[in-house]
Amino acid sequence: MKMQQLNDTNYLFKSSVNVGYVHEGSQGLLIDAGIDKSAIRKVVRQLEDKDLPITHLIITHAHSDHYGGASYLKQQYDVKVIAPRFESAILQYPILEPTYLFGGNDPIDELRNKFLEGPPVEVDILVDEGPTNIDPFSLEFIETPGHSYQQMAVAINNTLYAADSYFGQDELLKHKIPYITSVEKTIHSLYKLKNLTYSGAVPGHGKYEENYQETINKNIEYHENLLHNVYYTIEKANMISHEEIVARLCQDMNVKVDQLSIFLLFRTAVTAYLTALINQEKIEHYIQHYRWMFKIKGEKGD
Ligand SMILES: [Zn+2]
Structure with a gap:
């Protein structure tokens, strides 16, 4: 995990899950905490080697790969933990994530793994969207729901730490069906970020870029394509069950689903495209023979 300096005060620890860092005098602010103690220790070791302070932590959203290391930071460094109001409910009761994914x-026990549930962490400062002063840091929180309920991107000293509101282009292709809870909110959040001009931005998974608008555009295109794929799959099938459309999309996109936790993540993402098509009144849904079914609006079905 290499420490990359972005400007006078801002840094990035580039890894499969990025961690940001901002230094102001005797204070140092981490942005996200990695998946576990060992991941965040790789970050704090480098900061300590350079005598840099660790006093604050922002958790952008309550997914364990971003907060799993937080309780260790709180215990060892007594950091002030800052998080979006809604996400903090999950940070205090992390069993909520495997619970909502499990309908x-x-x-069951196998869902209570470190990828879905991290150690709980007490949040000291709850934040909502807007400019916020947390001495000595001058921050702008930008609400970017769609991937998580109240995810916040954070702008500070001209860098946008974008959380998982968008993915790097390589990561997008790797994930194939990126995890989302709402495609409309995801796309709305992407447009919102695209219109903001900072000297550079970094997503939670991907590299730092000055011209990040191009990557955001790729994300918008990607979700729109997937939305069309879901629509055409329903059109081709005439009528199709929820279970079947999840399976077909996973098959078409060639994703690897070999365990229940992965399946539940993809099921949630595919359902986000279905709910968007329902909201746009492009498809209809109904219950038939005890199954949740979909068809194109106005078509008869079988
Ligand atoms: Zn996430």
Whole structure:
């Protein structure tokens, strides 16, 4: 995990899950905490080698690959933890993530793994969208829901730390069906970020870029294509069950699904495209023979 300096105050620890860092005098602010103690230790070791302070932590959203290392930071460095109001509910009760993915049932043990559930962490400062002063840091929180319910991108000293509101182009192709809870909110958040001008931006998964608008455009195109794919799959099938459309999209996109937790993530993402098509009144949904079914609006079905 290499430490990359972005400007006078801002840094990036580039890894499969990025961690940001901002230094102001005797204070140092981390942006996200990696998936676990060992991931964040690689970051703090480098900061300590350079005598840089660790005093604050922003958690952009309550996915364990971004907050799994947070409770260690709080214990070891007594950092002030800052998080979006809604996400903080999950940070305090991390079992909520495997619970919502599991359709509300009490999650079985195999779902309670470090990829879906990190150690709980107490949040000290709850934030909503807008400019915020947390001495000595002057921050702008930009609400970017769609990937997580109240995810916040953070702009500070002319760098946009964009959380998972967009993915790097390589990561987008690697994920194939990126995790989202709402495609409309995802696309709306992408347009919102595209119109902001900072000297550079870095997503949670991907590289720092000055010309980040191009990558954001690629993300918008990618979601629009997937939305069309879901529509055409329904059109081709005439009528199709929820279970079947999840399977077909995963098959078409050639994603590897070999365990329940991965399946539930893809099921949620595919459902986000379905709910968008329902909201746009392009498809209809109904229950038939105890199955959740979809067809093109106005078509008869079988
Ligand atoms: Zn995420």
